[in-house]
Amino acid sequence: xxxxxxxxxxxxxxxxxxxxxxxxxxxxxxxxxxxxxxxxxxxxxxxxxxxxxxxxxxxxxxxxxxxxxxxxxxxxxxxxxxxxxxxxxxxxxxxxxxxxxxxxxxxxxxxxxxxxxxx
Amino acid sequence: xxxxxxxxxxxxxxxxxxxxxxxxxxxxxxxxxxxxxxxxxxxxxxxxxxxxxxxxxxxxxxxxxxxxxxxxxxxxxxxxxxxxxxxxxxxxxxxxxxxxxxxxxxx
Numbered sequence: 001x002x003x004x005x006x007x008x009x010x011x012x013x014x015x016x017x018x019x020x021x022x023x024x025x026x027x028x029x030x031x032x033x034x035x036x037x038x039x040x041x042x043x044x045x046x047x048x049x050x051x052x053x054x055x056x057x058x059x060x061x062x063x064x065x066x067x068x069x070x071x072x073x074x075x076x077x078x079x080x081x082x083x084x085x086x087x088x089x090x091x092x093x094x095x096x097x098x099x100x101x102x103x104x105x106x107x108x109x110x111x112x113x114x115x116x117x118x119x
Numbered sequence: 120x121x122x123x124x125x126x127x128x129x130x131x132x133x134x135x136x137x138x139x140x141x142x143x144x145x146x147x148x149x150x151x152x153x154x155x156x157x158x159x160x161x162x163x164x165x166x167x168x169x170x171x172x173x174x175x176x177x178x179x180x181x182x183x184x185x186x187x188x189x190x191x192x193x194x195x196x197x198x199x200x201x202x203x204x205x206x207x208x209x210x211x212x213x214x215x216x217x218x219x220x221x222x223x224x225x226x
Contacts, residue, residue, distance in 0.1 A: 037215075045204065045220060046217070046219060046220075047163070047206055047208070047217040047220075048217070049208075049214055049215040049216065049217070052213075052215075060213050060214075061214075062213075062214045063120075063213075063214055064214075096162055096163075098162075103151075103168075103169065104153075104165075104168040104169065104172075105153025105154075105155070105165045105167075105168040105208060105210065106153070106155075106163075106165060106208075107165045107168075107174065108165075109162035109163060109164075110162065111162060112162055
């Protein structure tokens with residue numbers, strides 16, 4: 001059974017750096033064709049794809065946020081970490097991580113973690 | 120970026136109705152289109168990949184079709200549990216993008 005769970009701060013101040021951790025079980029991120037992605041959902045309910053890391057360490061980022069994002073994986077800990085710098089109130093959202101097999105959609109999602117950016 | 124458009128934003132239908140939700144891409148995405156169902160307070164749930172491939176465990180009343188720039192999600196007989204917001208997502212090219220969602224309400 002595959003599960004994913006996001007963790008991190010619920011409140012950050014503007015200009016601070018956000019670090020989110022996705023801890024998963026039931027699969028290995030060293031298995032061919034497997035990837036983990038981060039997606040966020042704003043209070044208005046729009047979904048925005050942020051970043052993806054593949055089993056072979058290839059990384060992909062949203063161009064609009066690329067200069068602020070870093071995605072890494074720790075296969076031994078079954079974790080994927082997303083770092084977002086220079087946080088702004090518009091980054092207030094629920095952040096999800098999700099599992100994916102190549103050529104398919106995001107088939108399993110974490111429960112999400114809500115991050116508020118406010119001074 | 121590829122823009123995904125889902126008209127209308129809200130759809131109201133009765134139990135037993137056939138419901139069709141449309142998703143249009145601003146450019147050709149082949150068949151790399153996924154559909155998700157989201158209920159309040161929950162994460163999105165994948166229903167369909169590759170435009171028409173139903174995920175395991177998803178009721179057979181859900182179906183997807185289309186290719187290129189026009190796609191549809193059909194619920195053949197709407198059930199009360201189908202009240203939710205439905206999103207399409209293209210994964211043909213980065214950055215992946217989502218439609219704005221169609222909220223399905225039960226009359």
